Amino acid sequence: MSTADVETAPTAGLEPEVGIAQAVGAGVVTALVGFTSTFAVVLAGLTAMGATSAQAASGLFAVCVTQGVGILLLSRRYRMPITLAWSTPGAALLAGTGAVVGGWPAAVGAFVVTGVLIVATGFWQRLGALIAAIPVEIAQAMLAGVLLPLCLAPMRALTVSPAIVVPAIVVWLVLQRFAARWAVLAAFAVAAVGAGIDIVVTHRSLELAAMVPRIEPTMPHWSWQALIGVAIPLYIVTMAAQNIPGTAIMSSFGYRVPWRSAMTVTGLGTILGAPAGGHAINLAAVSAALSAAPAAHPDPKRRWIAATTAGGCYLVLALASGALVTFAAAAPDGVLETVAGLALIATLAAALTAALTPTDNRSAAAMTFLVAASGVTVLGIGAAFWALVAGLAVRWFLRPRPEPSPPEPSAVATRPASPES
Template sequence: MSTTSVAGAVTALVGFLSSFAVVLTGLRAVGASDAQAASGLLVLSLTMGAGTVFLAQRTRMPITLAWSTPGAALLATAGTPSWPAAVGAFVVVGVLVLVTAAWPRLGTLIAAIPTPLAQAMLAGVLVPLCLAPVTGALARPELVVPVIVVWAVLDRLAPRWAVPAAFLVTLGIVGVLAARDGGLSPADVVPRLEWTTPELGVAALVGVAVPLFVVTMASQNVPGVAVLASFGYRVPWRSAMTVTGVGTLLGAPFGGHAINLAAISAALSAGPQAGPDTTARYRAARTAGLCHVGLALVSAAVAALVVSAPAGLVEAAAGLALVPVLAASVAAAFGAAGSRVPVAATFLVAVSGTSIAGIGPAFWALVVGLALWPWRRPLPAGDLAPASP
């Protein structure tokens, strides 16, 4: 197998294993049944795989797509009136992404949201999820502690594989327990799509669609462009947003919340490990896309194992996967001293879990942060100088 093929396969495996449990947790939190959540994992794997193959082949660039992991984490605390309302919000996200393709000014407006506020909102949403390993270790140490140990050791020795290995250990534990209790039925491992007719409601649109769109753009699409630019590739914005928007729209009725440009995992196919020839690295992305389609075939079995897991075990593994994202978000949010008050307010509202009028905390966190931002920005240097005696 060539270097580019290996890099592509690693990209797909790391992307899938590092966050599939986060996706399932988020979908179930907004009302999906076990079958609907499994359908969401399946359709996300298919759409991002097909989209990656299309973009890589058309552009001859190592452009890879991913599901929105921060978006899935946001869903875990968003809350919606119903699963059809959540699906309606997913449809709106797809429409908004397509609008950014046709009208780049919308993307510019999203980029105008101060980065510290967007990162503070994301950090606040992630805190409850990242506490799951702590609570899980206290409640079921015999199950959770081995997962944490594997994650901690590999985070020091091979950081790229720390989270995938933790999930593999988790799935191994769940598999042993499932076999002891009778195993899974053949029907549980057959992948199938579950249609849900979308419903549009104000609470879901404001509380889910808007924050999900903002997080997907600010934490995935914009950084994804930057990562590829660092390796000398200029992403065709309109084509990329059209493909991800269409993919999100097609996947939404089957439970897919959003697909977007890969950010962290994008470097695996675009960097030197994908081969010395920069013009051939698109083949790594193409391989990653094909592997994602292949992983879709086992998504139902993975989802069934997650459903059969003891309470708190998979949530703990998902929390470990989000720890690096939380750390990066906190660092980006609180880096500048002059903006820490509005940033802290945004973070606290997001972490509070407070819902008003059926709208979740992520939206209100942004409202509070944007309201305070103009008042607490650093004054110009001249205004800070002491008055002359």
């Protein structure tokens, strides 16, 4: 059922063991690339929302576990390489929004509401149609505006920790030329080595007890500012920048994602992970191709093995959440922000291209981008929401007005003459 329209590629001459090993390797790469390339963005977003180091580590642990379990459920049930990911644009949105009225508990409440909206999208077509009705240019402009301050972080960090930041940027740039997939991972490795040397030289100690992964539950609190300023933009950016592109990428490889099941699993995963600090999980977009492409397995009906492997790897990687947060807290200023900024540059470029290339809504998209990048907060509501409002308002104001149609000739001819004539 799930792969009815996927043609099986010829596998003559390929040993079954070799094909399985190829799929397992692709799954490991999928998880490693997905985790290492953007975990810094997740930590930056949760911390900006008011999470302590322990709560941020718990949130990273939660999204790893929920997406890992979700991948195992969906890929095995439908025998398709369905991979999930945490919402990287959503984490960037949180980092740009900052603390909200009600603090961290209110942010957790907003995460729960986001999950509820994702589940509702799978069952209520009108809600999905409403999101699809938002012009792509405006949604991408909002995302680009949110990403801009984060992508500037490496430049600011050059003056704070140049001995660590400069080598990381150079390695990232070189690998962008020769092996772009590994650029962020290599930059993180260089930054980690530099931070480790700095920690040893300055005799700073690491709290070993904090490296043990654990859950830090938070009772959700609901404030209207957090619902409007966090939940709604987080839902929109997760749907527009992750779930919808994710289904398109899977379709390009011949797979039709079971929409209702995918939204139910990711929405429930978001709801269950929220009290532990997880912000949102969704269909993978860019990393989806690593498990769905022919490189994962020549036979499309066997690529689900790659996705299942990725799900298992995420459960293992979750165990490193506490250690990563502890290490990041002890690292020199600007190191974590540098890794996060480098990880988001490609996303920023894609968002700007999608926002400003079409001419129809360019002015509205530019206004959306500027408001989102400004970081302005009004009535306790962050810039992302006001950016959407501003962009849609400008689009409505500038839309072409239909010209009045001329009267029918027959109506003019038969009009009665006035008494004066």
